[in-house]
Amino acid sequence: MTSPQADEAKTVVSLLSRSAIRLDATAQGWEDAIRQAGALLEAEGVATGDYTQAMVDSVHTNGPYIVLAPGFAFAHSRPSEAVKRTGLSWLRLAEPVEFGHKRNDPVELVVAMAAADTTEHQDAMAQLAKVVSSKQTMERLRTAPDAEAVLDILREVTAPKKAPATPAATPAPTPTTSQRSTSGPPLTKDHIMTVCGNGVGTSLFLKNTLEGVLGKWGWGPYITVEATDTVSAKGKAKECDLIMTSGEIGKTLGDLGVPMVIIENFTSEQEIDAALREVYDI
Template identity: 50%
Template sequence: MPSLSEIVDPSAIRLDVAADDWRAAIRAAGGLLVSTGVSGDSYTEEMIGVVERYGPYIVIAPGFAFAHSRRDDSVRRTGMSVVRLASPVTFGHDTNDPVTLVVALAAADDDSHRKAMASLAGLIAQPDRRAAMDEAATPQEMHRAFTERAAEPDRQRESTTPQTGPAQQSPSGDGTAATAAAAANDTSRRQEPEEDTVASKGFILTVCGNGLGTSLFLKNTLEGVLDHWGWGRFVRVEATDTISARGRAQEADVLFTSGAIAEALGDVGVPVEVIQDFTSSGEIDDALRRVYAVDTSEVPE
């Protein structure tokens, strides 16, 4: 799989670009994909269409929009473009507006960009790296901010990290099996299940409009928190699209997604957790504690 440095072409980076609205911002980023031979104009319009259909879920972190769509016939290879706006633009997101940085992805297939996406998610989560993106004076500086090796993001609440896995479904499906953790007898950090919690099937879905972009950001951050808890070996995470999510929801403990996608999904029969900042370990930590009834009594304010 190509790395982030291979996917982000320095010639597909523009700084201080004027855009009157979010459509113009996406067209600016899409135009760079066109000029570098990654995709055609039709793909740019597809990226705009995604927001028109599903709302501003592509604004996955404060000030940051990740434009993408399913590939069309004009996508020749996998590539990304980066546009920093001269003035902030409103996309309509409740908490992450206004946007100053737009990254556009065109993926030639479902898999080749996954490594790069994981790297990008780690970078955006780092305040110092995000500051470097905001302050870059040249496209070359911006390229370095995007492609230098990401440090391991800090994990929160280390003193209250759960030491046992989630309560697992028994083979009969009655949800009465003991926890699957190695230290299964240590239940001091678990509460009695609340009404909206579930016996774990060991599976979580992250959902976006196409299953190729923002859901991968969310998957990466979620897996980081699970690994930090020691739950990574017990809970599998898969990124998917809205259509597949409706059909597969009953396989999962919970769906993680944006507010706009949650509204589009409607009632899928399992809990749906809305995440505002897809790069925030703390927000996802909170959501996991709600879903699995992890005791928060020792968590500092």
């Protein structure tokens, strides 16, 4: 029988314990920062040392694609036997470190995630993406004096908000070939893939932001977005119109025969909006 607790939606706050938050730590470089964030997961019984090593290996293999936004890195790897349960850790650095990302370095906040499967953490990732995309919230978290203050801020900004009543919006028309870019292959499948090394973390950040833009355009009901990994993307590329990913992952993927858009800041609706406007003729 499934426990009531297992049925509860996973949130950032439910996955992040006070003892998994370390503030003003000192790291000797990006690898040391990831290992410290992984050690917090290990101490909580979330994952083993093998998972920490997998997070480090992922960056060695794929480059600094986990640096999703200015000053922020999201360390993670694939679900495996090294993961005991889904959880997060939070490592704020006293002095930022370089990960090798051309635009988003240096990094001062490393959030590490261990996921027990590919779905349990998705709601929490959507919340975290909104947290990181808010400059005001990130500034508050940057100066939070202790772990409890971090959790208080996260509770406040991720709490469900009652939307004000608004008149029903007029649905946008289904995108047609006349609205699609003529600079590449015709876009006909109404399906976009966001891709990262493991398919469970950074691609979800990008998916959430992209869906936010499509929602504002009124195109949400007409275009599906799938978050996936590099291996799956290579096999399914012909099923989509467009791939969005990081520069590092884009090099790994190579030419898959469909348009590929490189995104630097995975939490920036402005950057993704501009990129989509170059692909779709609008």
